[in-house]
Amino acid sequence: MGKATGFMEYTRQNPQDRDPLARVSDWKEYSSPFSDKLLSQQRARCMDCATPFCHMGSEIQGMTTGCPIHNLIPEWNDLVYRERWKEALDRLLKTNNFPEFTGRVCPAPCEGSCTVAISDPAVTIKSIERTIVEKGFANGWITPRIPEKRTGKKIAIIGSGPAGLASADQLNQAGHNVTVYERSDRAGGLLIYGIPNMKLEKDIVVRRIQLLTKEGIDFVTNTEVGKDISTEELQNQFDAVILCTGAQKQRDLMLEGREVKGIHFAMDYLTTTTKSLLDSNFEDGQFIDTKGKDVIVIGGGDTGADCVATAIRQNCRSVVQFGKHPKLPTSRTSENMWPAYPNVFTLEYAYEEAEAKFGDDPREYSIQTKKIVTDEKEHVKELHTIQMKKIKDEYGKYYYKEIPGSEKIWPSQLVFIAIGFEGTEQPLLAQFDVATTNQKIAAAYGDYKTNIEGIFAAGDARRGQSLIVWAINEGREVAREVDCYLMGSSVLP
Template identity: 75%
Template sequence: MGKATGFIEFNREEAEERNPLSRLKDFKKYSAPFSDEVLQRQGARCMDCATPFCHIGMEIAGTTSGCPIHNLIPEWNDLVYRGRWKEALERLLKTNNFPEFTGSACPAPCEGSCTVAISDPAVAIKNIERTIINKGFENGWIQPRIPARRTGKKVAIIGSGPAGLASADQLNQAGHSVTVYERADRPGGLLMYGIPNMKIEKKEVERRVKLLTQEGIDFITNTEVGKDITASQLREKYDAVILCTGAQKQRDLVMEGRDAEGVHFAMDYLSGVTKSLLDSNFQDKNFIDAAGKDVIVIGGGDTGADCVATALRQNCKSVVQFGKHPKLGVVRTSENMWPAAPNIFTLDYAYEEAEQKFGEDPRQYGIQTKKLVKDEDGRLKELHTVSMEKVKQEDGTFIFKEIPGTEKIWPAQLVFIAIGFEGPEQPVLKHFGLETSNRKVAAVYGDFTTNIEGVFAAGDARRGQSLIVWAINEGREVARKVDEYLMGASILPTVNA
């Protein structure tokens, strides 16, 4: 695949990015597209490696390695190298319903398990993928696919994130009549309101929803199951129901001062900023504003990084991000060898921007928050921490211990909690009478059936917080099971063939 000696002749080239200080003036995408020539060189780096581990889509040590939707990566890399972009698009769409989303916001576990990455930087798979789909839209290759026939069966999908959209797309193409219910005012779930515009521009989400609508899918927004429509009404009206509500119950801090004014969940902050941007270009002032404030983000993941980037664009006075783990090294450890996803230090777009603006990486490692302190008016004024060390015990497990004498006080008028999610929100599950396991919907992967006849569950609601590619995987797979349930057999492909 690609050029036989391409991985020897060509180095990995990173996507161009807009100047960090310049892009802080807007909420547009931070990355710039590659030229065709650069991408063809990058496609040429794909080896004829016999067993392409970029396909594997499995978990190693609890982390995803390879592509969970088993994209035909070597095939479309080869086609890009040869300049056959339309054929590359056809290969890509065989496995991935929404390459514009995975090409923008997926952490690219395929690159971590790329065979080239054993000794050199991986093939630039994610950037190639994003360019293929963009060319498809720009050149008019992507047109509405209207099903030739309708089965007469009706399916309701609750939630319009990547799992819900993928299952809707598949079932619609199978000829079923699909209606997607979304409680927000715009479809897209976390693609619309959870991931900032700098990563996924909302015009891309709207473009995809418009295409799905043209293909026959109905979207009903501002509708919450259990309030605006009942489970019994859905089950009576539709032949099958799929819950793709995500895992949006945010994990909270339990400590002194949590009730201070100025302490918010990260997703409330991010979604409010995006909604105000879309509704009025911030003219409605209906968002949490970090302007002129000392901001602290608690939690070291991607959501926390997005909070950093957003606060920078609002012209915060300072921003710091706390993580409990020690700083990672720049190379893999012996416990993290290929093809496992590389657990190494990287410089995310948000941290690069903070370095440019304030002169240093905003991340602080091995930090434990002890309490939040408010002033006499109940407003947050400072945060108290202690440093932690990660200690390996005799049985191989790790614990965190406080380091005496490392207590510190940080000025803060805004704190964003980004320490993960506990699972799906429970009211809708209780409303349906669904059985749960570890707070998630009890439904076995590959089967997706719940304890309620005709009701299925997929995506983060079933598996817990995960990646966009896993959501698409489950959306495609649950669609096949629902098609079988409705028709006795399915014409839809299986992801795991």
């Protein structure tokens, strides 16, 4: 344990994010690393509570509790307190292939179940994780680890998101020859095209892909399996195949007028914005521009929040985000006690920026879109909405009821649909003849085998749209299963 009384002496303080008004004029990361002074106090707050709920990584009330990759948090907190950074890095890399991603954009379910958080704000676990890995890069401790022996076994991984990258990393270290196929022009999955640059700068992703390439992994981009290379070819060439194709099939808005101009899927908006930024710093004009427009984002989740922050950076005239659910309470309720993930109101980066720029939180709660109205050019002109009331029925089930008289008209020239994802795209699965359940690949957690011999599945493609940390967890675990399948046993964790 670092400092025995640290959690009593110091209050939680996260690194100060960049000023909201200043940061919306660029696309750089909004968050900042720890200063040395702040870190020296924050690292002393871990109480080494003996039963570290922070790394249990399970689900309570349908939400993640603790770290799904079981990061050895109290151990590295102690090493950081003692300034034994290299050892802290070694402990961190034992369980996490990519702390530079999770240390920036993980929602940190570990912090919700931190024992200090029973009575005080949690230890700043995520920011400490980021500091450890960035010190590792800055000090040159993270260098290519080239396997000494090769097994001669060949594995194809389809999809280069965090699940594909984690399984590739593990299997390469086990000595297998790994090829990762990616249909996009850049490897990284949603780490590149999905999560916006201001949350995770793309240099960070490229740095990791370059490292993995030096370690011997072959990345084949601009190649859609099932189209540019057949599934038969792949099965003939490789000893095992892992499907890490994500769950990017977007849920659509079932409303008359959906097809009119000016209404787009959130992912089309986010993807083209990042691609244009990376390709040409927006010189090519190949993106949806919200400049001077009244923007409405339909969907109250994180993807919607990323659209809000993107529109603000493009100088939209106004932005509103519609959510189906009521506003969350400011503190835990009796139904959401520790160590469950705290289901409470937070002011995420996008909303902080909207408040700074427009003086208001852009979120509208318990609201439903009823009608799309267009102008004479068949372009969206306004949305008509109604407020909803969440009611518990006699069996304890919730349902929504419209509130008469709460109708409202919202002018808008651009609408983004961010109401979630239905599952993984199906055509490739049909070609492999892989079975599905609820539009996800049917393969059990912990086993990852599909119904087809030698074909495995992991990440969002198997579990549905989730988190980077779960994708890393599944990528690591599927690697061990594939290693066992090919070699009869595995040394992988």
